[in-house]
Amino acid sequence: MKNDVLKVLLTEEQIHERVAELGAQIAKDYADKNLLLVSVLKGSVAFMADLMRAIDIPLAIDFMAVSSYGSGVKTSGVVKIIKDLEIDLTGRDLLIVEDILDSGMTLSYIIDMLETRNPNSVRICTLLDKPERHQVDVPVEYIGFTVPDEFVIGYGLDYDERYRNLPYIGVLKPEVYESAE
Ligand SMILES: O=P(O)(O)OC[C@H]1O[C@H](OP(=O)(O)OP(=O)(O)O)[C@H](O)[C@@H]1O
Ligand code: HPA
Ligand SMILES: [Mg+2]
Numbered sequence: 001m002k003n004d005v006l007k008v009l010l011t012e013e014q015i016h017e018r019v020a021e022l023g024a025q026i027a028k029d030y031a032d033k034n035l036l037l038v039s040v041l042k043g044s045v046a047f048m049a050d051l052m053r054a055i056d057i058p059l060a061i062d063f064m065a066v067s068s069y070g071s072g073v074k075t076s077g078v079v080k081i082i083k084d085l086e087i088d089l090t091g092r093d094l095l096i097v098e099d100i101l102d103s104g105m106t107l108s109y110i111i112d113m114l115e116t117r118n119p120n121s122v123r124i125c126t127l128l129d130k131p132e133r134h135q136v137d138v139p140v141e142y143i144g145f146t147v148p149d150e151f152v153i154g155y156g157l158d159y160d161e162r163y164r165n166l167p168y169i170g171v172l173k174p175e176v177y178e179s180a181e
Contacts, residue, residue: 001163005153005170010145012167015127015155018144019047022125023054026095026142031057033093034120038085040110041065042164043099046156047127047144051097062087068106071160073151073177075102079109089117099156100128100147104136111138128152128169151177 026035035055039048041063052061065083068075094114101107107124114122125142132149151174153159154166159177 001166004163004173004176005166006150006173008168008170009147009152010155010169015144015169016050019050019127020054022142022144023051023056026051026125027055027057030055030059030093030095034091035059036087036089036092036094036119037061038094038096038114039063040096040098040106041083043156043158044097044127045164047099048097051125060087060092064110066106066110071180073159073172075105077103077105079106081113085114089114089119092119094119094122095141096122096124098124098126100130100152101126101138101140101143102130102133104134104138107138107140108136127155128157 037052037059039061042065062085064085066079066081068079070076096110098107111122123141126140127144128147129143130147130149150171151159152169153163153172154169156164158164159172
């Protein structure tokens with residue numbers, strides 16, 4: 001697994017520190033709100049698990065699963081809902097928890113869908129933002145780190161379902177996906 005990592009972008013410590021900062025900020029901003037964290041699986045699994053424990057106010061959590069990358073490193077452009085939320089969103093203050101904003105197709109699709117369900121508010125918290133690759137405009141309230149235009153893995157992020165269990169975030173060696181093309 002480690003042999004496929006070109007370089008480490010963000011260490012466990014850097015991620016841990018930034019997640020604590022985000023959690024403190026969110027706790028402050030949502031102190032008087034009806035916070036529902038919406039985790040977008042599978043990529044957000046590690047971030048969600050850490051972030052929710054860094055937010056020291058009452059909150060609810062729910063999960064949805066979507067997929068658009070399949071086994072490639074470029075979006076298919078088609079966002080597939082694999083699992084929908086279970087909680088009624090009426091009157092709730094939604095914070096969508098994502099691992100990465102890349103083309104923006106996933107988040108733009110999810111926001112449009114959730115806004116039709118009468119929430120009180122909908123905002124986004126993404127651990128990573130890759131601004132050079134945005135194809136659509138998505139308003140984001142909380143960003144952990146900005147990353148360069150490279151395919152990243154670890155801390156939930158996969159290539160072809162692998163590497164999600166790396167505790168840090170690294171750049172995948174291009175030869176790993178080039179050999180699969
Ligand atoms: O901004 P975008 O170009 O839409 O890319 C971001 C999305 O792509 C990844 O999901 P993926 O479809 O790989 O599913 P996964 O979370 O199960 O890995 C990632 O977890 C984001 O949800
Ligand atoms: O850079 C990435 N890595 C893993 N999954 C992703 N989904 C969108 N961009 C990425
Ligand atoms: Mg993926």
